[in-house]
Amino acid sequence: MIQPFDGHAISPETTAFLGQTHRLLIGGEWVDGSGELVTRDPATGLVLARFQTGGAAEVDQAVTAARAAFEGPWGRMTVAERTAMLHKLAQVMDANATLLTELDVIDNGMPRFIAGLTTANCVEMVDYYAGAVMRIEGTTTAPPRHIAAETEALTYTLREPVGVAGQIVPWNVPLSTAILKLAPALAAGCTVVMKPSEETPLSVLALGQMVLDAGLPAGVVNIINGVGAEAGQALAEHPGVDKISFTGSTATGRRIVQAALGNLKKVSLELGGKSPVVVMPDADLSLAIPGVAMATFFLQGQNCMAGTRIFAHAAIHDELMEGLAAFAGGMTLGHGLDFATTQGPLISVAHTEKVMGYIDRAKADGLTLVAGGERLQRAGNFVKPTIFTGCDNSMPLMREEIFGPVMAVQKIETDDLDAIAALANDTPYGLSGSVWTRDLSTAHRMVKRIRAGHVSINCHGAVGTNIPFGGYGQSGWGREFGQEGLDAYLETKAVTARL
Ligand code: NDP
16 A cells, blocks of 8 residues: 555645645745646656646736736836845745645655755845846947937947746756746846746646745736647747746757747746766766766666766776766665655656666666666655666667666767867767866866867866856757856846937
8 A cells, every 4th residue: 555655744834735736826826726636756657736826818818917006006016026026036936845844745756855955046046136137237339320420329228027927847847947037037027927847737736826925016927737739839839928937858849949930038948957977087077976876876866867868987987987886876765755866756757767778778778787777666756866877869769859867878988189089079969067086277177178158177067056057959949047148138228428
């Protein structure tokens, strides 16, 4: 008999939240949807909650509400008031950190220590963008020559909000992805219609109530749960939406671009990755072994910046494999609520089957299995941390985003940085990467050669609130986080005055 949460306790506030009716947030009210779905605990397969869903009609109502708020109270608010509202939202989130953390643990499966960190980062991010509101600044520049020839003149620029933003959030880090879209949009003065993933709606719904509790005016934030191909597609197509921000697969990203063509809305895309990890002969293996392992296994590998293509120099390959195998074998798989858990379940049965398909194919191709390679025999979607070596860059294991705990290792014999970079860059993606070496010169020369938006030295995926994040190539368009994350929600208006 499977116990809810594997027998682990959840807080009274999470219990109370799960018992509520989960509706759509439109114009400051929780309203009934036109459909219903369930969300499950991926560690047990048990239903967590039913939630209502919407389609094109509800998206249309939400866009109307967001437009009214943009042209009404939110648009008229002073920057000081907007700053205060965002700080208040951060305070409300902080006061409800246990709820937000537990919801991502039980809905997504991530270990508790990771969910706790992401909740804290989300609070920090809302405060960061609250502080940025006051720093939205234009510039002054020389007036046009033909006007300056006749008279004194003044030319300056204003930064203005893009308008109504549609935001489509995936399931792999639900609260975090919601906040890194929501906070800069609100700071810029935009209003939002958000569509969470149907796999993980809960933390975003809780966030919706916190937006209301913080006192943001009705319609500033609207939340429409629903199937991606219906609610998500309707949002991306809607002529009343000025900008769409999407995180998810490259295939769906292409659909978003097509859908946005109608009114040529602005598009930001944060898509997939297949990030290279280069381990040089002089790497400090005491750092590299845990660092490379977690480059792949962090968040069960369900992580867009996961470093899953390892280029291990022959000089350290065997020692690295031995260390990685020990690390993978030592990971504790279990329910995310268990404090001992270091790796949780995958998001769904279908996704687990997809990941196991890659593993079975790699075995059939004769690759050397260093660790894992099978499901954990228990309820839930658990796949053991898996490492294959003997790979080469032409194989699906090295080319496709698996989004699971599967590492592919290629042994490299060369010290030539251009040759190594050619391998690392032989991918349509360009989101992240890392290089492991004690040599400062090698590190920076390698960083310069790797074609990716986010490259780390002796660590991997070093993201932070203030650090721009986004991809080269087919990993996306634009940047999130930091000042560039805010710029993505701002237009520039140039003004010239004859004086
Ligand atoms: P999708 O890209 O399909 O889903 C991401 C989000 O887009 C979800 O909110 C989804 O809604 C929504 N969506 C789906 N179809 C449409 C559409 N036609 N128009 C608008 N929105 C849509 O990813 P999947 O969940 O199917 O995962 C598949 C693969 O995508 C993973 O294996 C992984 O490789 C990659 N992925 C990458 C992520 C990243 O961070 N870069 C995040 C998630 C996935 P709904 O969930 O309701 O269908």
